[in-house]
Amino acid sequence: MSLLGNNIRNEGSNYLSQGNFISLETLDISCNNIEDEGLNYLSQGNFTSLQTLILGCNYIKYGGKKYLSRGNFTCFQSLNLNRNNFEDEGIKYLSQENFTFLQSLSLKANKIEVEGVKYLSQGNFTFLKILDLGANKIEVGTKYLSQENFPSLRCLDLSMNKITDEAVNYLSQGNFAYLQTLNLSDNNVGVEGAKYLSRGNFSSLQTLNISANNIGVNGVDNLSQGNFTSLQTLDIRGNNIGIEGAKYLSQGNFASLQKLDLSYNDIRNEGAKYLSQGNFPSLKILDLSDNDIGEEIANYLLQGKYLSLSWKTNKKIE
Numbered sequence: 001m002s003l004l005g006n007n008i009r010n011e012g013s014n015y016l017s018q019g020n021f022i023s024l025e026t027l028d029i030s031c032n033n034i035e036d037e038g039l040n041y042l043s044q045g046n047f048t049s050l051q052t053l054i055l056g057c058n059y060i061k062y063g064g065k066k067y068l069s070r071g072n073f074t075c076f077q078s079l080n081l082n083r084n085n086f087e088d089e090g091i092k093y094l095s096q097e098n099f100t101f102l103q104s105l106s107l108k109a110n111k112i113e114v115e116g117v118k119y120l121s122q123g124n125f126t127f128l129k130i131l132d133l134g135a136n137k138i139e140v141g142t143k144y145l146s147q148e149n150f151p152s153l154r155c156l157d158l159s160m161n162k163i164t165d166e167a168v169n170y171l172s173q174g175n176f177a178y179l180q181t182l183n184l185s186d187n188n189v190g191v192e193g194a195k196y197l198s199r200g201n202f203s204s205l206q207t208l209n210i211s212a213n214n215i216g217v218n219g220v221d222n223l224s225q226g227n228f229t230s231l232q233t234l235d236i237r238g239n240n241i242g243i244e245g246a247k248y249l250s251q252g253n254f255a256s257l258q259k260l261d262l263s264y265n266d267i268r269n270e271g272a273k274y275l276s277q278g279n280f281p282s283l284k285i286l287d288l289s290d291n292d293i294g295e296e297i298a299n300y301l302l303q304g305k306y307l308s309l310s311w312k313t314n315k316k317i318e
Helices: 009-018 036-043 062-070 087-095 114-121 139-144 165-172 191-199 216-224 242-250 268-276 295-302
Strands: 026-028 052-054 078-080 104-106 130-132 155-157 181-183 207-209 233-235 259-261 285-287 308-312 315-317
Touching: 009 036, 036 062, 062 087, 087 114, 114 139, 139 165, 165 191, 191 216, 216 242, 242 268, 268 295, 295 308
Parallel strands: 026 052, 052 078, 078 104, 104 130, 130 155, 155 181, 181 207, 207 233, 233 259, 259 285, 285 308
Antiparallel strands: 308 315
16 A cells, blocks of 8 residues: 555554554555654554555654554564664664564665664664665764674665775675675775775675766776676766776676676777677676767677667667
């Protein structure tokens, strides 16, 4: 059931809690001006079959988190609390709750900092597969993220978190042997951070997004030397890798790579030529938008290849 954006407020939450929803599996009440009081009402409802609860974009503060633990939500598998006001104290309450079967937790834009990540690492998230911490301020809080604390984790979003090289170093020591998707976009990752990534245990990684950072030419050189044999999608948009960076990529071991986004990197025709000679036997989608690449080189890249190529803004050749 979706009630997204209906301004139901606390009173509407009260009515919901009194309804007969014992078979309800999904409830989306995001963007409804619900506060702590509303969450208190919901926790008193009979939602014994509820598997997915979406509470994003409301006004739930850390004081309201205790109500989640009091509710009858024993079947929870997915919880979305994006864009509320949890902060570290709210995460402390959340980590004390017994969400035994929780597989997906979204906490984007909740003003979470280092201490909040520490609290999360102390919680019982044995079956958690997806963790979204995007748009917070966790910085070096990555030291508390590891396979030991999140043994089932498959997807980790750390975009827009002021992640630096030091934070990536901690992450690379987390032994994420089963992690399949890692999003580090819009951070402050540089050359050293790329090197730490290449040395980490990310043998199962299928998708890596490191766009809008500053890894540059040498950072791409480091990545190309990493053990990313399972990688299928690589996003390096806006990292100023230039012609030399394209050359290093073409020399890397990306045998499983199917999608490569290199837009906004000043690669130019010469860099595109290096890519055309690279070891990308599985590549199907290549984005070279806004790289000052001419039509002749674009057509050359397409010759004899089953490739979808974006090479100019809003223009696509297939």
